[in-house]
Amino acid sequence: MVTTQQSSTKQDILEYLVKHAQATAVELAAALDISPQAIRRHLKDLEVEDLIVYSSVQAGMGRPQHVYKLSSKGRDRLRREAADSYGEFAVSLLDTVAQTVGHDQVSSILRKQWERKAQEYRDRLGNGSLHQRVETLVELRKAEGYMAEYHPIDSNESESGDRFILMEHNCAISNLAESFPSICGHELEMFAAVLPDCTVERTHWIINGEHRCGYLVQARKVRS
Template sequence: MATTQQSSTKHEILEYLLKHSRATAFELAEILNISPQAIRRHLKDLEAEKLILYSSIQEGMGRPQHVYHLSREGRDRLQRGDSYGEFAVSLLDTLAETVGRDQVSTILRKQWERKAQEYRDRLGKGSLKERVENLVELRKAEGFMAECHPVESNESESDRFILMEHNCAISNVAESFPSICGHELEMFAAVLCDCTVERTHWIINGEHRCGYLVQGRKPCAELD
């Protein structure tokens, strides 16, 4: 039981660092409601597993503080289906060698068009808020650490939300075929076709999450 609890706490630390990029031991202890001593033990274990790194910062006249962040291995630990991702990259590389990268891009576009139709069928006809929340749940089921938040605005004529994904369940594919991220943006725009969808953050650009601004505009027609 204790081992399971320790594993759960370590996973919570990794998830917090993934979402917030960095934190001190004191901040983690407060957020997770456990003692600083216990947090330091977990951090030491995670550092030994090479899942986290730290840098020292000096604030005032006191001792330097350690600020922790995920290592590449730590980020990978939170990705799902890495072995499938490696297989997908190998398969796409083989296709690129056989039919050319332009044809692979066309294949990926067709895949996202199918996915967009599947999402739209499952999201239903509710309000934009309900559909964005349902989309978040679908993405979570596929291995994405997704969430959404309303955007405060003085403009009353449209709903606005930020859709965030703190990891990339297809990161291996995206690194080798970055065009897939463009197709993903097109997919969200097709799924929420009464909205404008703009990318605000991008993991491939070195940011710690992908983000999309979703803003309602007009009713949409059925996909072809």
């Protein structure tokens, strides 16, 4: 039981660092409701496993603070966990298809796959409010391993309608995206197709070295 709890806490730490990019031991203790002493023990174990790294930052006149973030090994581990259902077989299969019919044909195949996925999402989202549909979409993406979340954006311009930031802190198909970057373009098109009454813009991109993928979802203005 103790081993299971420790493993769960370490996983919680890794997932927190995915979402927030970095944190101190005190911040992690507060967020996970665990004593700083216990958090530091878990952090030490994660350091030994090379899953996290830290830098020392001077805060005021006191001792320097350690600021922790995921190492490349730590991020790769989470990506592998999220991508278990796809695996290396999918990459190998697409490589074989590309060698056989060419990359243009592969891109066409991937587009059709996203169009089918978009239809599946639309059927699940229904015709509720934009807020309800975004919330349901995030739940569907979370179930697929994307560690998704969303945040409403307040607007002083009522005519702008509802706006949301949709974040995905983990890419469940990162290995595919690295070999076939066009997948990311199709994903943006898919979100736009799922929410046809909205504009969808990319704000963050893991492939560009950022720690998350992000999208701005905004209801289209209704012309009077």
